[in-house]
Amino acid sequence: MQIxxxxxxxxxxxxxxxxxDEYSAVEVRKKLDWAIDLAVVQNFIFDFSGVxxxxxxGIGVLLGRYKKLKAKGMYVHITGANGxxxxxxxxxxxxxxxxxxxx
Amino acid sequence: xNKFCMxxxxxxxxxxxxxxTVSAFCAHLNPTLEQLEEIKTAVSEAxxxxxxxxxxxxxxxxxxxEVSLEKDRAxxxxxxxxxxxxDVEKAMQPFFTTRxxxxxxxxxxxxxxxxxxxxxxxxxxxxxxxxxMTKIIKExx
Numbered sequence: 001m002q003i004x005x006x007x008x009x010x011x012x013x014x015x016x017x018x019x020x021d022e023y024s025a026v027e028v029r030k031k032l033d034w035a036i037d038l039a040v041v042q043n044f045i046f047d048f049s050g051v052x053x054x055x056x057x058g059i060g061v062l063l064g065r066y067k068k069l070k071a072k073g074m075y076v077h078i079t080g081a082n083g084x085x086x087x088x089x090x091x092x093x094x095x096x097x098x099x100x101x102x103x
Numbered sequence: 104x105n106k107f108c109m110x111x112x113x114x115x116x117x118x119x120x121x122x123x124t125v126s127a128f129c130a131h132l133n134p135t136l137e138q139l140e141e142i143k144t145a146v147s148e149a150x151x152x153x154x155x156x157x158x159x160x161x162x163x164x165x166x167x168x169e170v171s172l173e174k175d176r177a178x179x180x181x182x183x184x185x186x187x188x189x190d191v192e193k194a195m196q197p198f199f200t201t202r203x204x205x206x207x208x209x210x211x212x213x214x215x216x217x218x219x220x221x222x223x224x225x226x227x228x229x230x231x232x233x234x235x236m237t238k239i240i241k242e243x244x
Contacts, residue, residue: 022151023115029206053122053140055147059208084140091217092210 001028002050005035011043017050020058028061036068044069049080049103058085059092066098077101105131108169113154113183121168122146128170129177132240141218142177142238148211149181149234156201157185157232176220177238184231191224 001018014032018024036044046062048054062078069076077099081089089095107128111117122143129142150166158164169180188194195216200209215222219236226232 019119021115021118021147022154023118053119053143053147055144055151056208056210056214057151059210060206063208064206084137084144087217088144088214091214092208 003028003031005031007041010041011045012039012041013045013047015047015050017052019053020051020061021053021055022057025057025061029064032061032065033068036065036072039069039072039074041074043075043077045077045079045101046098047080047103048078048082048085051081051085054085054088056088056092059088059094062089062094062098075099079103105172106170108167110165110167113158113164113166113185115151115154118147118150118154121150121166125168125170125179129172129238129240131172132175132177134177134238134240138238138240142179145215145218145222145236145238146179146181148215149179149236152211152234153181153183153185153232155207156188157183159186175239175241177240179236179238180233181236182231182233187228187230188224188226188232189228191226195224 001020001024004015006013006015012035066076079101080103125146126139126143153166167182171178193199195212197213198209200207215236220239221237223235
């Protein structure tokens, strides 16, 4: 899985691409945490446009990052999930805590 | 009936191979892309469960994957011979996990139930766990 961190005024965008599963999650956590630890902006956006597969491991990854971001007082958003991944996020109740925004 | 089975090492690096292979085989039934995605996710959940929970670290073990295709349905069996689940009903509850410290969401069985038409889990402590899932795929669905 590829992760690109994009800095914009007042926000960080983590653009994820590829498959997010138990195998890729280790590296994903590491890269996202590195970006979160350094972040000094108010908003953090997970851009899922390039994610072609995700299972419940991804839910755990998102919830873990959400806790860190919240603890830093940051706002968390998610965008670009395809129809199937959107359904997974919905089923797990992710949208009740992480704001879904249009791309 | 068209059938395929394999035994594969219980490694997380095999997850992508297993879900892709199973969904490619299910393509025989002409499912929609959405149905294939649903099968992929359910298989990934079941296989990952075995990889994460069934065996102790360093133990070299395998997971059985079996797919049978009939006219209107795919039946998928994912089976390990690991430590088994003490309370299956509890394990299948949404958000239940024995490993919260590893950021496990506890949503695996919930997603299997959401995306498949039936999910049956049988487990015996010390002998392993068998997950049988069925997906109905009707012509022109």
